[in-house]
Amino acid sequence: MAEQEYAIRCDKITKVFGSVVANDQIDLDVRYGEILALLGENGSGKTTLMNMISGIYHPDGGTIYVDGRAASIQSPLDAQNLGVGMIHQHFKLVNIFSAMENIELGTPGKKLPPKVLRRKVEDLCEKYGLETDPDKPIHAMSVSEKQTVEILKVLYRGARILILDEPTAVLTPQETDKLFAILRQMRKAGCAVIIITHKLNEVLSISDRVTILRKGKSYGTVNTAEVNVSKLTELMVGRAVTLEIDRPKPEDPEDILKLVDLTVRRKDGSVALDDVSFSIRTGEILGVAGVAGSGQKELCETIAGLIQPAQGAILYKKENLAGKTPRELIEMGISMSFVPEDRLGMGLVAGMGMTDNMLLKTYTQGKGPFVDRAPARAMAESLVEKLDIVTAGVEAPVRMMSGGNVQKVLLGREIESNPDLLITAYPVRGLDINSSYLVYDLLNEQKKKGVAVVYIGEDLDVLLQLCDRILVLCHGKVTGVVDAAAVSKEQIGLMMTGESAQEVMEYGNG
Amino acid sequence: MGTAKKEPLLRVVKHAELSTRQSIGLRVLAVVLALAVGGLFIALIGYNPFEIYATIVSGCFRSPMAIQATVKFCIPMCISALGVTLAFKMRFWNIGGEGQLIMGAVFASFFALFCSGMPHLLLLAVMFIAGFVGGGLWGLIPAACREKWGTNETLFTLMLNYIALYIVTFLRDGPWRDPEAAGFNKIARFAPKAMLDKVFGVHAGWIVMLILVVLVFLYLKKTKQGYEIGVVGESRDTARYAGINVRRVVLRTMFLSGGIAGIGGMVQATGSDITLSAGVAGGVGFTGIIIAWLAQLNPFVALIVSFAFSILVKGSSVVQSAYGLSTDCADILQGIILFFIMAMEFFIRYKLVFRGHREKLPVKTAADTDAASGEKEAEEK
Ligand SMILES: Nc1ncnc2c1ncn2[C@@H]1O[C@H](COP(=O)(O)OP(=O)(O)OP(=O)(O)O)[C@@H](O)[C@H]1O
Ligand SMILES: [Mg+2]
Numbered sequence: 001m002a003e004q005e006y007a008i009r010c011d012k013i014t015k016v017f018g019s020v021v022a023n024d025q026i027d028l029d030v031r032y033g034e035i036l037a038l039l040g041e042n043g044s045g046k047t048t049l050m051n052m053i054s055g056i057y058h059p060d061g062g063t064i065y066v067d068g069r070a071a072s073i074q075s076p077l078d079a080q081n082l083g084v085g086m087i088h089q090h091f092k093l094v095n096i097f098s099a100m101e102n103i104e105l106g107t108p109g110k111k112l113p114p115k116v117l118r119r120k121v122e123d124l125c126e127k128y129g130l131e132t133d134p135d136k137p138i139h140a141m142s143v144s145e146k147q148t149v150e151i152l153k154v155l156y157r158g159a160r161i162l163i164l165d166e167p168t169a170v171l172t173p174q175e176t177d178k179l180f181a182i183l184r185q186m187r188k189a190g191c192a193v194i195i196i197t198h199k200l201n202e203v204l205s206i207s208d209r210v211t212i213l214r215k216g217k218s219y220g221t222v223n224t225a226e227v228n229v230s231k232l233t234e235l236m237v238g239r240a241v242t243l244e245i246d247r248p249k250p251e252d253p254e255d256i257l258k259l260v261d262l263t264v265r266r267k268d269g270s271v272a273l274d275d276v277s278f279s280i281r282t283g284e285i286l287g288v289a290g291v292a293g294s295g296q297k298e299l300c301e302t303i304a305g306l307i308q309p310a311q312g313a314i315l316y317k318k319e320n321l322a323g324k325t326p327r328e329l330i331e332m333g334i335s336m337s338f339v340p341e342d343r344l345g346m347g348l349v350a351g352m353g354m355t356d357n358m359l360l361k362t363y364t365q366g367k368g369p370f371v372d373r374a375p376a377r378a379m380a381e382s383l384v385e386k387l388d389i390v391t392a393g394v395e396a397p398v399r400m401m402s403g404g405n406v407q408k409v410l411l412g413r414e415i416e417s418n419p420d421l422l423i424t425a426y427p428v429r430g431l432d433i434n435s436s437y438l439v440y441d442l443l444n445e446q447k448k449k450g451v452a453v454v455y456i457g458e459d460l461d462v463l464l465q466l467c468d469r470i471l472v473l474c475h476g477k478v479t480g481v482v483d484a485a486a487v488s489k490e491q492i493g494l495m496m497t498g499e500s501a502q503e504v505m506e507y508g509n510g
Numbered sequence: 511m512g513t514a515k516k517e518p519l520l521r522v523v524k525h526a527e528l529s530t531r532q533s534i535g536l537r538v539l540a541v542v543l544a545l546a547v548g549g550l551f552i553a554l555i556g557y558n559p560f561e562i563y564a565t566i567v568s569g570c571f572r573s574p575m576a577i578q579a580t581v582k583f584c585i586p587m588c589i590s591a592l593g594v595t596l597a598f599k600m601r602f603w604n605i606g607g608e609g610q611l612i613m614g615a616v617f618a619s620f621f622a623l624f625c626s627g628m629p630h631l632l633l634l635a636v637m638f639i640a641g642f643v644g645g646g647l648w649g650l651i652p653a654a655c656r657e658k659w660g661t662n663e664t665l666f667t668l669m670l671n672y673i674a675l676y677i678v679t680f681l682r683d684g685p686w687r688d689p690e691a692a693g694f695n696k697i698a699r700f701a702p703k704a705m706l707d708k709v710f711g712v713h714a715g716w717i718v719m720l721i722l723v724v725l726v727f728l729y730l731k732k733t734k735q736g737y738e739i740g741v742v743g744e745s746r747d748t749a750r751y752a753g754i755n756v757r758r759v760v761l762r763t764m765f766l767s768g769g770i771a772g773i774g775g776m777v778q779a780t781g782s783d784i785t786l787s788a789g790v791a792g793g794v795g796f797t798g799i800i801i802a803w804l805a806q807l808n809p810f811v812a813l814i815v816s817f818a819f820s821i822l823v824k825g826s827s828v829v830q831s832a833y834g835l836s837t838d839c840a841d842i843l844q845g846i847i848l849f850f851i852m853a854m855e856f857f858i859r860y861k862l863v864f865r866g867h868r869e870k871l872p873v874k875t876a877a878d879t880d881a882a883s884g885e886k887e888a889e890e891k
Binding site: 359370 | 732737747
C-alpha cells in the first residue's frame with residue numbers, strides 16, 4: 001500500500017473545544033526523510049493538530065496513521081512509543097538538573113551510569129550535528145541551548161518523527177540557521193519533521209512541502225519549490241497582501257524621554273545595561289536591535305518602573321523617573337504603555353476574560369471600593385470589532401485564545417489608553433503575517449498621532465523598514481543610534497556584535 | 511519506535527477540560543456512589559441502609575430543635591470555608607483556618623472573661639472585633655514571613671494550628687483556669703452578658719454567616735481589592751506590571767482570611783460553647799478547606815455544601831442515639847462520602863485507561879476509515 005511510506009497521515013481529524021471547531025476534517029501527511037512546514041494564520045488550529053499527534057489531546061473525529069497503521073494516541077507516552085516527539089514552545093525542563101539528567105529523566109528502566117549515558121548523548125549529538133554540554137545545568141543555558149536539550153530529549157527516546165511548534169520564534173537568526181542545519185541532518189538520517197513557523201522565508205528555506213491550514217480546515221499542500229512568499233501569503237490569508245511597510249515621515253520630533261548614564265543590574269548582580277544614554281522622541285519609531293539578552297528586556301522594564309536602576313536618570317519633561325514604581329508613574333499622570341515580551345505572564349491575566357484584562361490598569365479609577373466593569377466590557381467589545389479578534393466571548397479566559405489574538409488584546413488595551421509613550425517588546429513574535437502587518441499599521445497610526453514608539457525587534461528587515469532610528473545594543477552597551485534609512489542590514493549586524501556605529505559607517509563607505 | 515514494552519494494566523491519562531455541566535454531573539455521581547457504598551457498609555454491619563439514611567435526613571429536620579442543631583453545626587464550617595476562600599483565590603495555600611479560628615476565639619474570650627462589666631451589645635461588638643483581629647494576626651504571621659523570607663506558607667500555617675491549640679491548653683491549665691471547676695481543668699463559663707443572643711432559636715452566628723457569605727461574594731466579585739486578589743493569584747509579574755503592590759495585597763488578604771476564621775471562632779465560643787475550650791475548632795478549620803474546594807471558591811455554593819455537611823454530622827449523631835450505632839460508624843460513613851467526592855475531583859481531570867482498551871478501539875475505526883479512504887482513493891482515480 002502507498003500508505004506505508006507515510007510516517008504520519010492524518011485523515012479527517014476533527015477537534016472541537018466547546019463552541020470552537022479548532023480542527024475541521026484536516027488531512028495532513030509527512031514522509032520519512034522529509035520536512036513539512038505547517039502554515040496558517042493565528043488560531044487556524046496548527047498547535048491543536050500537533051497536540052493530537054503527540055497525545056496531548058484526543059481527536060473527536062478522524063484517524064491518525066503512524067507508519068501506515070491506525071494509532072490511538074492517548075498520551076504523550078503512547079506518542080513516544082510510536083516514535084513521535086514534540087518540542088513545545090514552552091520548554092519542559094527541570095532547571096536545576098544538567099542537560100544529561102534532563103535527557104534521561106522519565107525514561108523507563110534503570111538509571112544508566114553517567115559514563116554510559118554521556119556516551120549515548122554524545123553519539124546522538126554527533127549523528128545529528130547537535131552541540132551541547134551534557135553537564136551544564138539548564139538554568140545557566142540560553143534559549144537555544146535549552147531547545148537543543150529538548151531535541152536531544154526527544155531523540156534519546158527514539159523519536160523518528162519530530163514536531164516543532166514555532167521553534168524559531170525565540171531564536172536569533174544565527175541560532176535559527178544552526179537549528180535548520182540540525183533539521184536537515186535529521187532529514188538526511190531519515191527522520192520525518194513537521195515544523196510550524198510564521199516566518200515565510202524560513203518556510204521556503206527549510207521545508208520540502210507546505211501544508212496550509214485556514215480557519216481550522218486544511219487548504220491543501222504545495223511543494224515548496226513551486227511557491228514564493230507572496231504566493232504562500234495568498235494561500236494562507238485567502239487574498240493577495242501587500243508586503244510593504246509604511247514609513248511616514250516623523251512630524252517635528254521632540255525629545256520626550258531622555259535616558260542619562262543608565263546602569264541596570266540583573267538579580268544575579270551582572271550588568272544588564274551599561275551606562276546607556278539616548279533619547280526617545282515623539283512622532284517617531286525608535287527601533288532597538290541586538291542579540292537576544294543584550295539588555296532589551298531590562299531596558300523596557302526599567303523605563304516602565306519594574307526594575308530599579310543602579311545608576312543614572314530617566315528624564316521625562318525634566319522630571320526624573322528612575323526608581324519610581326508603576327503605580328507612582330500612573331499617579332504622576334505619565335501616560336506610558338508597555339507591551340511586554342511575556343504576554344500571558346506579565347501583560348495579561350491568563351485566567352481572566354478580556355473584560356477583566358481591560359481593567360488591569362484602570363481598575364483603580366473611580367471613587368469607592370467597587371470596580372466598574374461596564375466601560376471595560378464596552379472597550380473589550382469594541383476591540384474585538386476593531387482588531388478582528390477571534391474569541392468565544394469577551395468573558396472567555398484569554399489563555400484559551402490563540403497567540404495572535406492574545407497579542408491583539410494586549411496591544412489594543414495599551415493603545416486604547418492614549419499613551420504619549422508606547423514601548424513594545426517583540427510585538428509580532430508568534431504572529432502570522434497578516435496580524436504582523438496589522439501591528440505595524442497600528443504602530444504607525446500611533447506615530448502619526450505624535451506618540452513616541454519604541455520597538456524592540458529581532459527581524460532586521462522589519463526594523464529597517466518600519467523604524468526611523470535604530471538603537472543597537474551589545475552586551476548592555478549602546479553601540480550606536482543610526483538613521484534607519486541610511487544603514488544596511490550588514491552594518492546593523494556588525495554593530496550587534498560590538499563594533500561602534502562610527503567604525504561601521506566608515507567601513508561601509510570606505 | 512514502537513518497541514514492544516509491556517503496557518501497565520492501568521494508566522492515568524489526563525483528558526481535555528470538561529464542560530461545567532459534565533463536571534457537575536460527575537460530582538453528583540460521586541455523591542450517589544458514595545451513598546451506595548455507604549449503604550453497602552451499613553448493610554454489612556446488619557442495618558437497613560434505607561432506614562438509616564432516612565433517619566439521617568429526618569433526624570435533622572424532625573423538630574425545630576433538630577433543625578436548629580443542624581444550623582449550629584453549619585455556622586463555623588461555613589465561616590471558616592469563607593476565610594480560606596479568600597486566601598485560595600490568591601493561591602495562598604492557607605491551611606491554618608483551624609488555628610486562626612482558635613485564636614479568634616481566644617482573643618474574644620479575653621474580653622468575655624475579664625471585661626464583662628461592659629454593656630451587652632458593646633461587649634459583643636468588642637469581642638467580635640477582637641475575634642477578627644486575633645484570627646487576622648494569626649493569618650498575617652505566615653504571610654509576612656513568606657513575603658519577607660520566602661517561607662512555605664502551607665507548612666507554616668499548618669504549624670500555627672498546633673501552636674494555637676497549645677495556647678488554649680496553656681491558658682486552660684494556667685492563667686485562665688477556673689478555680690471553681692472541680693475535676694478537670696477548664697476555663698470558666700462566660701457571663702450571660704457575653705453570650706450571643708438567639709434568633710429563631712439559634713445563636714445569632716447564623717446571621718453573621720449569611721452576611722459574610724454575601725460580603726465575601728461581593729468582595730471577590732465586585733470590589734477593587736477583590737480584583738487585585740485575582741490578579742495576584744494568577745501572576746505576580748502581571749500584578750507588578752499593573753502597579754499593584756503585591757506585598758500589601760498578600761498581607762491584607764491573609765489578614766482578612768484569618769480574620770473571617772477568627773469571627774467563626776468568636777461565634778462558636780460565645781454562641782455555642784459559652785466558654786473557651788480546646789475543642790472550639792474541632793477540625794472545622796480543615797473541613798472548611800474541603801468545603802471551599804468543593805464549592806470551587808464560590809461563597810454561595812460553600813453555604814450549600816456546608817449545610818450538606820452539617821446534615822451528615824447532625825444526622826449521624828441521631829442515628830447513633832436511635833440505633834446505637836457507634837460514632838465510629840458515623841465517621842466511617844462520612845469518610846466514605848468524602849473519599850468519593852475527592853476521588854471524583856481526580857476523575858474530573860484524569861481518566862483511567864485499561865490495558866487492551868487501546869488495541870480494541872482503533873481496530874474498529876481503522877477498518878471503518880480504511881474502507882472509507884479506499885472509496886476516496888477510488889474516487890480520485
Ligand atoms: N484548550 C482549549 N480550549 C478552548 N479553545 C481552544 C483550546 N486550545 C485552542 N483553542 C482554540 O482553538 C483554535 C485553534 O487554536 P490553536 O492554538 O491550535 O491555533 P494555532 O494555529 O496554533 O495559532 P497560533 O499561530 O496563534 O499559535 C483557537 O481559536 C483557540 O482559541
Ligand atoms: Mg500555536
